[in-house]
Amino acid sequence: MSNNGHLSGSFYFNGDIACAEGAISAGCRFFAGYPITPATEIAERMSERLPEIGGVYIQMEDELASMAAILGAAWGGKKSMTSTSGPGFSLMMENLGLGYMTETPCVVVNVQRAGPSTGLPTLVAQADMMQARWGAHGCYSAIALCPSSPQEMYDYTIKAFNLSEKYRVPVLLMADEAVGHMSEKVTITPPEKLKLVTRRKPTVSPDKFNPYQPDADLVPPMANAGEGYGFHVTGLTHDERGYPVMTPQAQEKLVRRLVDKIDKNRDDIIEVEEWDTDDAEVVVVSYGISARIVRYAVELARKEGIKAGMLKLITVWPFAESTIKRLAPRLKSFIVVEINAGQIVLEVERCAAGQTKTVLLPGMGGAVHHPDVILEAIRKAAK
Amino acid sequence: MESQVVLGGFGGQGIILAGFILGQASAIYDHQSATFTQDYGPEARGGACRAQVVISDGTISYPYVQNPTAMAVMSQEAFTKYTPELARVKNPILIIDEDLVKPANYTAKYYKIAATRIAREMGRPNIANIVMLGFLIGVTGVASAESVKQSIRDAVPKGTEELNMRAFEQGYSQGIEAIKAN
Structure with a gap:
């Protein structure tokens, strides 16, 4: 060690x-x-x-x-x-x-x-x-x-x-x-x-500090307890000082920012991996363990001469909308492989917006997909 | 080149540990790619369990055994449940603990060792998994004996290393003999 x-x-x-x-x-x-x-x-x-x-x-x-x-x-x-x-x-x-x-x-x-x-x-x-x-x-x-x-x-x-x-x-x-x-x-x-990020500390003196006053990226610097900065932590809707304010205006301001600080920085946050999507007619979307099984099935499909590719979602949230929107117009079909009754498929379908088909390969749990099931779905979608 | 190894038995026999030791030997000491996965139930002891180890000189995308090249089973239930998968493979290697498994209706060639009995005679029935692992390595050579021994030293409780080395050697030498006799 x-x-x-x-x-x-x-x-x-x-x-x-x-x-x-x-x-x-x-x-x-x-x-x-x-x-x-x-x-x-x-x-x-x-x-x-x-x-x-x-x-x-x-x-x-x-x-x-x-x-x-x-x-x-x-x-x-x-x-x-x-x-x-x-x-x-x-x-x-x-x-x-x-x-x-x-x-x-x-x-x-x-x-x-x-x-x-x-x-x-x-x-x-x-x-x-x-x-x-x-x-x-x-x-x-x-x-x-x-x-x-x-x-x-x-x-x-x-x-x-x-x-x-x-x-x-x-x-x-x-x-x-x-x-x-x-x-x-x-x-x-x-x-x-290692590239490590540590929370941004306040640069102002304690008497000028507002614990929920954001910087330009919508994220407020954070003081730790015991560092001399006063702060108030509450689950109630609050203003920049952290004091509860029970108005729709305060709600709009705070909660809008909670949403925007992620959504407006999505390009910085989102990470995906694409394999063989350049010429693909069928792209299989998956994440977690399923992405490994899909990778294997896509390799088998390529060996058969099928133009199959794969999109692996590393960040599932926020969702990689722009990637789906970019791929959708040139595909015969997306296939979504996930071990549930159909969750992320809804996002793929939403972003594909009717420009291509979206096929779900669900699983109720207890086992990963068999690669043959995915291969068969790729063959069918490529026809 | 890819080897797909299955170890089957019941919870408490050390099947999972044996699978881990083999995977670690291959990945860390033989410098291969190796995935180790396990199936087990919620019971602490007694339920059927299986370890799957895939060893490859390339990358492994699918980390489960589809076409087992070697299988060692230490319970009748494991024999019944898992050996039908061997039908998918040409010349698979099956190994059984001969006191615990009766290979009814199995017509192909198989190897046998009294792993549990040997372990008991060595004074510690719970090293049967290492005896079996030694035999598997002797018969199949899926990992080098030196790597597996190093992996055992890393994985077993402190103070039991030498006992486990002896258990491995017992199984390994019988495995080498079995191959010679073949």
Whole structure:
């Protein structure tokens, strides 16, 4: 182990452990959580690692408290994280909303399993994708990332922290059981090569500080508790000073900004990968573990001479509208592969806006798609 | 070149750990691409479980076993459930724990070792997985013995390394013998 708690070199990690190590590399030093399959290994790893490196791990009484604790830690100046799966994610929604309203940087990991309710604890699904976008009540814009391998669990956990610090927003790492429990080689980024973002601090003196006065990018600088800056944190609609103001005008101003600070920076936030889309007639859209299966199926289709390509959504939220709009006019069809009854397909269909067909390959959970099913759909769509 | 290995048994036998050790040996010490995935139920012990390891000198997009080139089974249930997949492959290698599996109606060639009995005679029944892994490596060579031994040292509880080395050697030497006898 090198300085500051970073490992160095390559390891054979499952996705959950890679996620925990990504958090540590990103500078996370507070974790509060409640164990749940298939996310338990994240909490377990953090419970071993954080005390070694001057961090704090707390096993909370439940997921409501876990979410509340990481918000508090963020206000105390720490980079903080929690991890869970479907049932716990549902419990976190109320305080996640508080995180959006109070613009609190933190990372929430959901290693998705099949639901609803307790469902299939040990088996895969990708059915919380709309919950990630709309699960808390009220208006807001969310950021959600989907890793496809243990290496991406490491890399995108770091990215999740960077986005949360930059935009002062809870960021969701929407993993799935297959990626969380799969082991593969993970290379740790050396500390000197890490590009880390840390929340912007106020530049004005404490008497002139307004905790919700945004800069030009719509993000307000953030003072930590105990640094001499006064602030007020509330879930009520508030003005730049943080004081509750119960008017539609204050609501318009604040909530518009909460939406815009993500949506107007979408080009900076969104990351996708395209393979063979240049000449493609059929593009298969997917994310998380499904993207790996799709990649394999697209390779098989190319071997048959079919002009198939693939779009992998790394940021599922905000949605990559411009990519879909650019591809749609020249395709015979999009195919969307996701382990749910049809969620992200609705976004693809909306952005394709009738310019091409959109075919859904759903899955109710418990297993990834068989590559032959995807290959057959590509063949059919290419005809 | 791609190897697809399945280890099957019931929860508590160390099937998952054996799969992890093989994947780690290939990825970290043999410098191959290697994915390790697992199927298991909510039970802590007793449920059917399976480890899948895909080893390749290229990149692996599909991380699951479709056409198993080698399979080791340590329970009758695993035999019944997983061996039909071997029909998809030319000359697959099947290995059974001969005290735990009766290979009824299996007409192709297979290898057998009394992994659990050997482990018990060594004083620790729970190293049967490592005996089996040693035998698998001896028979198939899907990973180098040195890499697997290093991977075992990394993965097993402190203080049990030497016992596990002996367990591996027991299985490995029997595997080499079985190949010679073939």
